[in-house]
Amino acid sequence: MSKSRPHVTEAELAVLEVLWEQDRATIRAITDRLYEAGSTSEYATVQKLLERLEAKKLVARSRSSVPHVFRARVSRERLIDSRLRDVADALCGGSMTSLLTQLVSGGKFDAEDVLRLRELVEKLDSRREKRS
Amino acid sequence: MSKSRPHVTEAELAVLEVLWEQDRATIRAITDRLYEAGSTSEYATVQKLLERLEAKKLVARSRSSVPHVFRARVSRERLIDSRLRDVADALCGGSMTSLLTQLVSGGKFDAEDVLRLRELVEKLDSRREKRS
């Protein structure tokens, strides 16, 4: 988390979810999406969350028009990756490989999961070979 | 995290690490391990951390002797798994499979990693077949 991996709060995440879903959105749109009602204070809450997300460079704000338009600067995939890295740092000495090993050997996966995983490994392997 | 998956603090984790390393330990032993000095207040800090860990059922305390002897009730592997589950819940709709897919396809792994992963998948597959 420390290494330029700011923590994303649950409420902040909810905002990001909307941005992932809608690509671009105003505070109003996000507020209505999250709260239905969209009162003044709820609007302000979303505003503050966006402000913090912007400070963490996780969303971009376009000030060229009013109301401002926001978009996510980070994908869900990157966020997942960053959280996994946090876990690896905290519990696996920073090794993503250990984490992966742990996840694979520990989890319960059915036939379909294993099949998909196998395909994924194949793809990974061939991609790696091509690089070298 | 909510589902009987209490959050483990960094300081609490440091205590757990010692317990994993030493199996059983007194507060004194843990304090000396973590702080070298082992002053009164540091001792009390460790004590409080153990108290909280005990409340979370992550360590067991034997009161039959004084000083009390502590041991971990959760392995590093289980803790990793629980954190991964947190990530899955927060970002993958609770699906560990999605998380796994993300981890495999997103991470940078070298030839050795891929080889090990492949073996792991084999093992997982045969284990699964045996079960059915």
Add this chain to the structure above:
DNA sequence: GATTACTCAGTCAGGTCGTCTGAGTCTGAG
């Protein structure tokens, strides 16, 4: 009997997080 180590309960400051308020700005309708 005093010292030392330990347990147990409680406190405390600093930080984070979600929420909310208020002051000021801009714009469009009447």
Add this chain to the structure above:
DNA sequence: CTCAGACTCAGACGACCTGACTGAGTAATC
């Protein structure tokens, strides 16, 4: 022009968490 409504921006707030610390009481040891 003026007013109302929507928006931005800065700040504050209480609740909570976390690590650190204190003090009172108890048991053991010399």
